[in-house]
Structures are given as structure tokens and as C-alpha cells.
Amino acid sequence: MSTMTEIEIIEKHAENIRNGLEKVKPGMEACFTDGCVEGDAIWQGDLLLVISGDIPEDFVVNSDPKRDIRQLVPGNTIGAKHCLESLEGIQVFYPKEWNAESLLGPFISVASGHTAVVTHPVHGNVLIPGRFNVQTYYQKEYDKEMEKERRAKD
Amino acid sequence: MIDSLTPEQISKFDFYKNKWINIGLSTEPCDFEASKAHAREAYSYAELTCPEEFFLADSPKHAIDMIYERYKPDNKNDIVEATMFGNQEACWLSYYDFMLNELNIEACQPIMGLMKLAETCGWWHGYEDAVFFQHRPIELHLENNVLHNDKGPAVLYKDGYSLYSINGYTVTEQIVMSPETLTISQIEGEGNADIQSIMIDRYGWPKYLKVIGAKCIDFRDNDVEGTKEALYETPKNGKRLVVTCTTGRMFVLGVPDNVIKCEDAQSWMGPSELVNTKVKKFNVIART
Numbered sequence: 001m002s003t004m005t006e007i008e009i010i011e012k013h014a015e016n017i018r019n020g021l022e023k024v025k026p027g028m029e030a031c032f033t034d035g036c037v038e039g040d041a042i043w044q045g046d047l048l049l050v051i052s053g054d055i056p057e058d059f060v061v062n063s064d065p066k067r068d069i070r071q072l073v074p075g076n077t078i079g080a081k082h083c084l085e086s087l088e089g090i091q092v093f094y095p096k097e098w099n100a101e102s103l104l105g106p107f108i109s110v111a112s113g114h115t116a117v118v119t120h121p122v123h124g125n126v127l128i129p130g131r132f133n134v135q136t137y138y139q140k141e142y143d144k145e146m147e148k149e150r151r152a153k154d
Numbered sequence: 155m156i157d158s159l160t161p162e163q164i165s166k167f168d169f170y171k172n173k174w175i176n177i178g179l180s181t182e183p184c185d186f187e188a189s190k191a192h193a194r195e196a197y198s199y200a201e202l203t204c205p206e207e208f209f210l211a212d213s214p215k216h217a218i219d220m221i222y223e224r225y226k227p228d229n230k231n232d233i234v235e236a237t238m239f240g241n242q243e244a245c246w247l248s249y250y251d252f253m254l255n256e257l258n259i260e261a262c263q264p265i266m267g268l269m270k271l272a273e274t275c276g277w278w279h280g281y282e283d284a285v286f287f288q289h290r291p292i293e294l295h296l297e298n299n300v301l302h303n304d305k306g307p308a309v310l311y312k313d314g315y316s317l318y319s320i321n322g323y324t325v326t327e328q329i330v331m332s333p334e335t336l337t338i339s340q341i342e343g344e345g346n347a348d349i350q351s352i353m354i355d356r357y358g359w360p361k362y363l364k365v366i367g368a369k370c371i372d373f374r375d376n377d378v379e380g381t382k383e384a385l386y387e388t389p390k391n392g393k394r395l396v397v398t399c400t401t402g403r404m405f406v407l408g409v410p411d412n413v414i415k416c417e418d419a420q421s422w423m424g425p426s427e428l429v430n431t432k433v434k435k436f437n438v439i440a441r442t
Contacts, residue, residue, distance in 0.1 A: 006370045006384040007360050010396050010404055013382045018402030024380030026401050030440035039433035041424070043379065043441040045399075048424050056430040075298055103425065122401050124442035137425045142392075142408035147348050 031127035045123045046139035047082045059093035089114025105136030170252045178244030184275040184289045196267025207284040213311030240276045359406030374416045379441035383416040395419040
């Protein structure tokens with residue numbers, strides 16, 4: 001298969017998704033089910049939500065009154081707007097050092113009888129049923145890592 | 155000697171921070187009359203005689219041209235190096251404003267003129283016989299606190315003088331406004347790796363991979379996530395995973411050189427180890 005062909009297959013697939021011709025649809029919801037176990041994960045764009053155990057010991061409740069704790073990714077870009085639709089029945093805990101450089105995001109604990117809905121302006125919602133704890137992680141970006149290395153060398 | 159701050163003084167931090175961020179990012183025109191008065195104050199604090207001739211330029215370039223025309227220095231860079239940054243001195247003036255007004259440190263008084271000028275004009279140049287003020291930009295675009303605009307200039311002055319910037323990197327107008335006209339020799343001739351990466355992003359990674367004849371080393375249908383993925387090796391820009399997204403877009407993402415399969419590339423992008431779980435690895439069940 002030539003180079004052109006593989007890229008063309010991918011370009012065509014993306015076009016088909018946009019036109020609703022594929023199994024996956026833009027904005028399609030994804031949810032953790034009762035059968036999920038620790039380690040099961042859903043990507044919402046570049047945010048990974050992973051079913052986890054108890055709250056990590058060194059995580060803390062929010063202490064910054066200006067922080068919108070519904071937003072799970074720091075920043076003011078559209079891409080950063082991974083947000084909890086509501087905080088009812090939901091607790092959010094943070095790594096002690098949490099900033100734009102972190103790869104570890106907030107920890108979400110959902111009480112029984114509630115469902116956490118993580119929304120995003122472009123990606124479909126992710127539903128987390130009650131009784132689950134979810135740890136969030138941010139996608140590693142190789143180019144940014146290289147950029148940091150280059151800046152450190154300068 | 156002050157060795158601690160009161161809670162009340164600490165509570166004023168936000169006021170001074172916001173005040174000076176607003177000054178630094180102001181796009182208001184220069185208040186020429188107020189600036190003249192403030193310049194007189196600044197000269198007076200410096201124990202210098204303030205000149206009587208004042209000029210107002212539309213942009214840094216306009217100011218430099220005016221000054222060059224008047225003084226004809228051997229080197230235009232001398233003009234640039236003598237620039238006072240007016241409102242864009244906000245980052246350090248904010249500290250002195252706090253110390254002067256909240257801690258009553260009178261030693262800060264001599265920079266009052268500079269503080270006032272920061273509130274009324276953009277960059278400026280003070281000479282023995284004339285002062286040249288500049289208007290502030292009429293547009294200033296930031297994203298994540300750095301200059302960024304992928305649809306036009308990040309900084310624009312009223313005479314059209316502009317600066318293009320992507321993610322805080324100063325780039326050419328061509329990279330922002332007509333990236334499709336970039337050539338492979340322009341891209342590969344760029345010495346700054348960060349700017350080169352921006353150039354390829356703007357040019358389009360799929361097109362770039364096709365044009366340079368990048369080699370596909372793995373391809374898969376990712377049935378769990380509903381995506382298709384191809385891993386490419388490029389001669390100068392490492393390995394790239396080309397992947398569809400459930401939103402109908404496609405992305406090209408850099409991955410380390412030791413990655414040889416699409417599956418490994420996807421794993422690399424997630425956490426290398428999970429926190430507080432009985433299992434070591436994550437298992438993707440869906441993607442939105």
C-alpha cells in the first residue's frame with residue numbers, strides 16, 4: 001500500500017464520520033457501565049477518564065475560590081472545556097500541584113444514585129454512573145515535551 | 155524595614171495585579187495631552203529638563219522612522235534600544251505601585267512619572283530635545299496568556315503595522331494568512347524547531363507527509379475507538395501518528411522514535427502508570 005493510499009483512507013474515513021456514514025458519529029455519548037472495572041477508560045478528546053480506586057491520599061479539595069471546579073482541564077481554550085455538567089452528588093479532588101503542565105488531572109467521586117456527565121463543546125458527553133471513582137489524565141504531547149526540552153537547553 | 159505583610163495588604167494583591175494587567179493589555183489610543191504632563195513629571199524626577207517638542211506616532215515602526223528622520227543615527231537599532239515601553243512596562247511597575255501606595259515606601263516616588271505614562275501611552279522615546287509617544291495597538295490577541303491569533307495579526311496598530319504570532323511564537327504573515335503557499339524548502343530551512351512545527355501544522359501534516367514521501371510503518375482499524383490510524387516515519391520530524399477522531403477531524407501527533415506500532419503510539423499518549431488502582435494499565439473502552 002502506498003503512502004498516498006493510507007492517508008487517503010484516513011481522510012476518507014474522517015469525511016465519512018462527518019457525513020454520518022460511519023458507526024461512530026460526531027458528538028456521540030460514551031458511558032461507563034455497571035460492568036466496568038478499575039483501569040477501564042474513555043478518551044474524551046485529549047482527556048482520559050479512568051475508573052479508579054479510592055481517592056489518592058495526597059489529593060486535596062479545591063482551595064482556590066476563583067477556580068471553576070466543574071472544568072477539569074486548566075486553560076481558557078475551547079479544547080480545555082471538559083466540564084462537569086453538575087456537581088450534585090459529585091466530589092472533585094485535585095493533585096497538590098495542579099497546573100497547565102500536569103499530566104494528572106482532578107479525581108471525580110460520584111455518589112450512588114447520581115450520574116456525572118462530563119461535557120465538551122466538540123466531543124460527546126461521557127457519563128459516569130454513581131458509585132464509581134474516576135481519575136482523569138491528560139494526553140501526553142510529544143511535540144510539547146520536545147519543545148520543553150529545547151527551551152531547557154536554551 | 156518591612157519583613158512581613160498584613161492580611162489587608164496581601165488582600166490588595168489582586169487589585170494591583172488586575173489593574174496592571176489591564177494597563178499592559180490596553181488597546182486605548184494614546185492620551186497625548188496627559189502623556190505630555192506625565193513626561194514632564196518623569197523628566198523632573200530624573201532631574202532632567204523636559205523638552206517642549208512632543209510627537210505622536212501610530213506604531214513602533216512609525217516612531218522609529220520619525221526619530222531616524224530627525225536624528226539620522228548611524229544605526230537604527232540604537233533607536234530601538236532606547237525605547238521605553240510605556241504601558242508594556244506594567245509587569246515591573248505593578249510591584250512599585252503596590253510598594254508606594256500600600257507600604258508607603260517613598261523611595262518608589264521617582265518612578266511615578268513612568269507609572270503615569272504607562273496609563274496613558276504605548277511605547278515612548280525621551281530625548282534631550284523631543285519626546286516621541288506611540289499609540290498602543292488597536293488589537294491584541296492572546297490565548298493561554300501568550301500572543302496568539304491564527305486568523306490575523308496578534309498585534310495590530312492603527313497604521314497597519316502588525317505582528318503575527320502563534321502560541322507565543324512570532325511568525326511571518328505567510329505562515330498565518332497563507333500557509334498553503336509555504337514550500338518544503340521554506341519549512342525545512344526554518345532553523346527554529348518550534349516555528350518549523352507551527353509551519354507544518356499550518357501547512358497541513360497530511361499534505362506534508364504526502365509531499366515529502368513519508369514512509370507508513372503501521373496501519374490499523376481501531377474498532378474499540380472507531381478510528382483508523384497510520385504511523386509514519388519522516389526524515390527530519392520523527393514519527394507521526396495520523397488518526398481520525400470521532401468528531402470527523404483528523405490529527406497528526408508526534409510520538410517517540412521507539413514507537414513502532416499504532417497501538418504503542420496510543421498507549422504512549424496515556425499515563426505510563428495509573429495512580430491508586432489495582433491494575434497497572436488502562437484499558438480503553440470508548441472514545442468520544
